[in-house]
Amino acid sequence: AQKVTQAQTEISVVEKEDVTLDCVYETRDTTYYLFWYKQPPSGELVFLIRRNSFDEQNEISGRYSWNFQKSTSSFNFTITASQVVDSAVYFCALSLPRGNNDMRFGAGTRLTVKP
Amino acid sequence: GAGVSQSPSNKVTEKGKDVELRCDPISGHTALYWYRQSLGQGLEFLIYFQGNSAPDKSGLPSDRFSAERTGGSVSTLTIQRTQQEDSAVYLCASSLRGNYGYTFGSGTRLTVV
Numbered sequence: 001a002q003k004v005t006q007a008q009t010e011i012s013v014v015e016k017e018d019v020t021l022d023c024v025y026e027t028r029d030t031t032y033y034l035f036w037y038k039q040p041p042s043g044e045l046v047f048l049i050r051r052n053s054f055d056e057q058n059e060i061s062g063r064y065s066w067n068f069q070k071s072t073s074s075f076n077f078t079i080t081a082s083q084v085v086d087s088a089v090y091f092c093a094l095s096l097p098r099g100n101n102d103m104r105f106g107a108g109t110r111l112t113v114k115p
Numbered sequence: 116g117a118g119v120s121q122s123p124s125n126k127v128t129e130k131g132k133d134v135e136l137r138c139d140p141i142s143g144h145t146a147l148y149w150y151r152q153s154l155g156q157g158l159e160f161l162i163y164f165q166g167n168s169a170p171d172k173s174g175l176p177s178d179r180f181s182a183e184r185t186g187g188s189v190s191t192l193t194i195q196r197t198q199q200e201d202s203a204v205y206l207c208a209s210s211l212r213g214n215y216g217y218t219f220g221s222g223t224r225l226t227v228v
Contacts, residue, residue: 035216043204047216091157103148103217107157 002027004094006106013082014114021077021109023092029053034075035093035103036066045091051075082113117141119220121207127226128197136192136223140209147190148210148217149182153203161205164190197227 003026013019025034036048049059051068059066063083067076079086089110095103120139128134140147149161160174164184175181179197184190194201204224208217 037219042221044221045206045208045217045219047218050216103160105150105158 002029002032002094002096002104004092004104004106006090006092006109008109009107010110010112012112012114015084016081017113018078018080019082019111019113021079021090021092021111023075023077023106025073025075025092025094027094027096029096031097033095033097034068035095036075036077037091037093037105038088039091039108040088048077079111082111084113084115087111087113119207119209119218121205121220121223123223124221125224125226127228130199130227131196133193133195134197134225136194136205136207136225138190138192138207138209138220140188140190140207141218142188144209144211144218145187146210147184148208149190149192150206150208151203152206152222158206161192194225197225199227201225202227 005024008022011019032053034051038046038048049066056068056070058068063080065078075092089108091108092106093103119141122137126134145166147164150158151161152158162175162182163171166187179195182190182192192205202225204222206219206222208219210217
């Protein structure tokens with residue numbers, strides 16, 4: 001069975017600090033997809049990134065970067081030079097390309113960026 | 116529409132009453148999902164619709180919960196004889212097809228009193 005663990009329940013940083021959100025996943029499948037979503041205080045989840053298991057290349061998008069390491073089953077998310085608007089709950093998720101395709105979410109990490 | 120639309124945004128109901136939650140997915144998205152998010156918790160999968168296939172209902176917590184999707188578009192999640200533990204935010208998401216990034220609606224906050 002697949003499982004996603006986000007060990008950090010809450011993180012608080014001061015604006016302009018870099019912060020890394022950890023995500024560890026479990027699956028016996030060799031083909032899978034990993035996601036990160038942002039849930040700001042407004043409540044609507046915003047899709048950030050999708051990564052398939054065959055693509056371990058790290059990705060950078062502006063201040064966001066993702067480090068995918070199959071050897072440690074991790075898909076960590078780093079925000080550089082954090083801003084107050086980054087305050088949100090961030091969810092990591094895993095899905096398999098078969099069956100019902102349901103996405104298994106981690107419990108989320110609440111990030112607070114203080115001015 | 117441009118995004119996934121859910122209604123109502125808030126619903127307060129008395130214990131024992133039935134409620135219907137509506138989701139209008141993005142046009143053309145064949146996959147539709149319902150999730151539940153309890154206060155301070157992660158997302159719990161409820162049900163998945165893909166095209167005209169039979170839905171995967173494996174996440175529904177009890178037989179008081181049911182969902183349908185009419186014409187491959189709008190979906191309704193029905194909770195019968197609501198209980199206080201049903202209080203949560205119910206999120207709907209749609210996707211062009213499975214395993215692509217989901218687009219979530221803003222959710223329906225259900226409070227059972």
